Amino acid sequence: MGDVLISLDKVGVCYRRAQGFFKSAKSDFWALESLTLQIPEGETIGILGRNGAGKSTLLRLIANIIRPDRGKITFRPKLCTTLLSIGVGSHSTLSGRENAVLNGMMLGATKQHMMKSLERIKEFSELGDFFDEPIYTYSSGMAARLGFATALEVDPDVMLIDEVLAVGDSSFQHKSATALKNRLKSGKTAVLVSHDPRTILDLCSSAVWIENGVALAEGKADVVAKQYEKFMSSGAPHPAIIPSV
Amino acid sequence: MGWKRYWDIILYRTYAELKAEAQLSYMGYVWWVLEPLLNVILFYVILAYVLEQTTVGAIGFLVVGAVIWQWFNASVMGAANSVIDAGGMLRQIYLPKMVLPLILILSSTWKFFFLLVLLILFVWVTGHPPSVSYITLPILVLLEFMVIVAFTLPLAFVMPYFPDARVTIEAILRSAMLVSGIFFPVEKLPESYRLYFHLNPMADLIEAFRAVLIDGQWPRWDLMAYVGGFSCVGLVLAIWFHNLVDRSMVKAIHR
Numbered sequence: 389m390g391d392v393l394i395s396l397d398k399v400g401v402c403y404r405r406a407q408g409f410f411k412s413a414k415s416d417f418w419a420l421e422s423l424t425l426q427i428p429e430g431e432t433i434g435i436l437g438r439n440g441a442g443k444s445t446l447l448r449l450i451a452n453i454i455r456p457d458r459g460k461i462t463f464r465p466k467l468c469t470t471l472l473s474i475g476v477g478s479h480s481t482l483s484g485r486e487n488a489v490l491n492g493m494m495l496g497a498t499k500q501h502m503m504k505s506l507e508r509i510k511e512f513s514e515l516g517d518f519f520d521e522p523i524y525t526y527s528s529g530m531a532a533r534l535g536f537a538t539a540l541e542v543d544p545d546v547m548l549i550d551e552v553l554a555v556g557d558s559s560f561q562h563k564s565a566t567a568l569k570n571r572l573k574s575g576k577t578a579v580l581v582s583h584d585p586r587t588i589l590d591l592c593s594s595a596v597w598i599e600n601g602v603a604l605a606e607g608k609a610d611v612v613a614k615q616y617e618k619f620m621s622s623g624a625p626h627p628a629i630i631p632s633v
Numbered sequence: 634m635g636w637k638r639y640w641d642i643i644l645y646r647t648y649a650e651l652k653a654e655a656q657l658s659y660m661g662y663v664w665w666v667l668e669p670l671l672n673v674i675l676f677y678v679i680l681a682y683v684l685e686q687t688t689v690g691a692i693g694f695l696v697v698g699a700v701i702w703q704w705f706n707a708s709v710m711g712a713a714n715s716v717i718d719a720g721g722m723l724r725q726i727y728l729p730k731m732v733l734p735l736i737l738i739l740s741s742t743w744k745f746f747f748l749l750v751l752l753i754l755f756v757w758v759t760g761h762p763p764s765v766s767y768i769t770l771p772i773l774v775l776l777e778f779m780v781i782v783a784f785t786l787p788l789a790f791v792m793p794y795f796p797d798a799r800v801t802i803e804a805i806l807r808s809a810m811l812v813s814g815i816f817f818p819v820e821k822l823p824e825s826y827r828l829y830f831h832l833n834p835m836a837d838l839i840e841a842f843r844a845v846l847i848d849g850q851w852p853r854w855d856l857m858a859y860v861g862g863f864s865c866v867g868l869v870l871a872i873w874f875h876n877l878v879d880r881s882m883v884k885a886i887h888r
Contacts (some may be wrong), residue, residue: 482649
C-alpha cells in the first residue's frame, strides 16, 4: 500500500433544503453522516451504494469542491484530484480544438499541457476535420468523444469517475472503456463510484459500501461487492431518508 | 498550476464570450456600440425635447456620463448571475468562484475600450480637443475597474443565497443611475446634498471623466483618493468573503 493521498476522518456533509421565507428552518439533511476513509496512492477504490446513498456528495468532497460540515479531510499538499467529466464548461461557438484546451484547463491541466496534447485528442476522438469546426455543429456523440478524449489527456493525481465509463457508439464505447481500464490498471490512483457491483469488481482493488451517509462495509472489492449484491437481492426496502436532528 | 491556470481560464472564457456574442447576432460587434448609442439618444431626446430641460447642456456631457455608466451597468448586470448560472459546472469541478464574475467583467471591459475610443473621437469633433489632462485617463479607467470588481464580486457570491435579489438588481441599478449625475452636473444640487452625492464612487468617476474629456481639467484628487480607498476596502472584503464561502456556495445553488 502506497502513501495515503487523501484521508477522511468522520466527515459529514449537510445540505440546507431550499426554504421559503415563511417556512420553519428545521430541515437540515445530512447526505453524509460520518465517514472515515483513506485513499492510498496507486489504488482504485470503488464506492458502492444506491441512489441517494451519498456517493456524489462524497465525490464532491474528494474533488475538493465542497468542505465537510463536520469531521476533517486532509489532502497531500498540491494534490490534483479531478472528476472525469465530459465537456465541462465547454462553449458552443468555440472549435473542438479550443474547447479541448478549455475543458482540459477546467479539469486541472495547464494550458501548455493541453496544447501539447491536441494532436492525440484529435486522433483519439476521431473527429478529423470537424476538430476545427465550432462544436454546435457536432452531434451529441461527437461532443462526447471530444470530451472523453480531452478528459483522458488530463492527468490528475487522483482520478474520480462517476458511473460513466462508455460514451459514443459501440466501437467508441469499447475503445474508451479499454483506454480507461488501461489507465486504472497502470497504477493510477482512482475513486470509482457505481451502483453496479460488477463494475466495481472488474476495476477496483478495494471497495466501500455506503448507505444513508455511513459506510456499511469496507475491504477487498470482491468481499464488499458480494455483501452488497446479497443485500440488494434480498429485496431490502429502500430505507426512508430521515433528516437527522 | 494555481493562479496561472485560473488566469488562462478567465482569458479563454472571456474570448469565448465575446466571440459568441459577436457570432450569435447578425450585426455582431456593431451592437456593442449601437446599444449604448441608442440609450444616449433616447435620454437626450426625452430630456432636451420632451421635458425641455435646459440643464442638460451639450450632448457631450450626457454621452460621457452614459458611456462611463454603461461599463459599470453592463458588468454588474452580466456578472451578478454568473455563479448561479454556472451551478451545473461547479458541481463537477472546483473553480475559485471569483473566476466567474471576472470573465464577464473582462468581456464588458473589452467592449468599453471600443466605446472609449469612439467617445474620445466624439468629444474631439464636437469641440473638445485632447488636453494634457488625458494622461490621467488610465488612472480613471483603473479606478473604475476596481470599483466594478469591488461591487460585482460580492453580489455574485451572495446571489446563490438570496435568489430573490435577481429580480431587484435591475431596479436598483436604474435608481443608482439616476443619482450618479448622468443627467445633471453636481452644481445643480443644493450645497447640503453634494457631500452625499460624492459618497457615490460612480458619481465621482463620471465627474472626473467629464473634467478630463470635456473641460480639459484635472480630476478632483481628493475624490479620486476616496474612490481608490473605497474600492480597495471593497476588494479586501470581497476576497475575504470569497474565501469564506468558496467551498460551500455550491451547496446553496438549487439549479
